[in-house]
Amino acid sequence: MKVTNTIKNLLLLCGSLVFLAVLILLLETALGRIFFAETPTGKLQLLFPPGSEESFETAEFSYTVSINQLGLRDREIDPARRPECRIIAIGDSFTYGFGVNLEDTWVKTLERRLRASGLDVEIINCGSPGAGPADYAWFAKKIIPVLKPDLVLVGLLQDDIGVGDPPLLETEWNDALAWIRASFPNIMRFMGQKQPWETTTGQPEEIAPSQVKSSQLNRELDANAMRVNLEQASPEARARFDLLEPVVKERALSGNLNPFMIVSALNGPNYYVWRLTLETNTMQDFIDRTAANLTYIRTVAEYCGGHAAVLGIPLGPYVNRHSHEAVQRLGFEVTGEMLTTDAPDRGTELASKQAGLPCRTATGAFRERADQEGLFFELDGHLTPAGHALYAETVSPFVEELVRTGTR
Structure with missing residues (x-):
């Protein structure tokens, strides 16, 4: 009799746990559908101004x-x-x-x-x-x-x-x-x-x-950034810039080359x-x-x-x-x-x-x-x-x- 009752209690416990698990999963699904949309429908600025x-x-x-x-x-x-x-x-x-x-x-x-x-x-x-x-x-x-x-x-x-x-x-x-x-x-x-x-x-x-x-504005912005960095550069960094080949200097000063690359080399030539x-x-x-x-x-x-x-x-x-x-x-x-x-x-x-x-x-x-x-x-x-x-x-x-x- 005790063994039978124990088995019944275990089955009841297992059934209750399964029912609870199913109930939790149903609640999780229902809340997801009711309260939390999968994808927003309006404008957001996750990284950049939208529509740019x-x-x-x-x-x-x-x-x-x-x-x-x-x-x-x-x-x-x-x-x-x-x-x-x-x-x-x-x-x-x-x-x-x-x-x-x-x-x-x-x-x-x-x-x-x-x-x-x-x-x-x-x-x-x-x-x-x-x-x-x-x-x-x-x-x-x-x-x-x-x-x-x-x-x-x-x-x-x-x-x-x-x-x-x-x-x-x-x-x-x-x-x-x-x-x-x-x-x-x-x-x-x-x-x-x-x-x-x-x-x-x-x-x-x-x-x-x-x-x-x-594209013209972006070139002007890069060219200006390069000029500002050169104006603020140390004598050693400026000397390194002067040693660059003409085509590199021309592209940097005209906004045809990312100024970050040149500035990184001038300030930290051992970067790599x-x-x-x-x-x-x-x-x-x-x-x-x-x-x-x-x-x-x-x-x-x-x-x-x-x-x-x-x-x-x-x-x-x-x-x-x-x-x-x-x-x-x-x-x-x-x-x-x-x-x-x-x-x-x-x-x-x-x-x-x-x-x-x-x-x-x-x-x-x-x-x-x-x-x-x-x-x-x-x-x-x-x-x-x-x-x-x-x-x-x-x-x-x-x-x-x-x-x-x-x-x-």
Whole structure:
């Protein structure tokens, strides 16, 4: 009799737990449909003023940038249709696609490759020129809760580890609590569980007016920035500029070359070389800081029901002989070791491992074509359409596996 009662009690307990689990899942689904829209329908300024448009034309490229109603450099996102897998790509100008049209970026090229393999996916471009790891964490804070991606790709450039951005958030996260937040985000929000990345003011962010900039205006802005930097340069930096070959100086002063490249070379000619030694306390600290920012991104992604991964993006001087020679023309110091070392990738992999994120780099594929011209713009240094295509081809199997397996 006691055994029978025990079995009945166990069955009753199991049945109650199953009923409770089903009830929680139904509540989570209902709250998601009633209270929390999948995609916003109005204007937002996630990164840029919505509706803005810029044109660029230099000695190396010509392209146009259009910003959608969410403030991203991408097509308009249809709120009525969500694919089986929504992916966002966070990164800097190499993800944004500086120098190329939207459809030529690795983001959109990768999207086409995944769709051709039979996957119902969209990849939304969340890149912004000049950004670094702390910015990526800030982008995650603003964008992930709005778009609720299934997968977040963080495009980590090979020099991002050396940026040294302080972590956006240094809190240690409880894995069990993170799992609850990720599994039941709508219930957690309904209960008023605010996280550091969620607004506490309740007030929408003010949206700046849309901007329209012509290629002529952008050249004038770059030329003026170069002149101002030269006026403020130290005697040593000015002397380095005077030693540059005439075509480089002419492009810099006429706005036909990104002033950041020249200014970086004038103020820190060893920019690419010093990043090759990971064993220094400074680089170890930078790796830790990058890992903290990646951890932040992973936590936000999981809380909103998705997962994240890191894609290492190669820099020309580390993978291509023509780019290696070109940065020397800009005034940077170079060494032969730059084209063979695994230090930049190891930094990316170490930071990703510390953050608990899968990582894939593309250095090998680019070094196999180290003598090929046309993968990077000669002096500007960004990926060309051919470079974006090679990068998308290289990382496509890795991303496809993440999508098909839903790896967390």
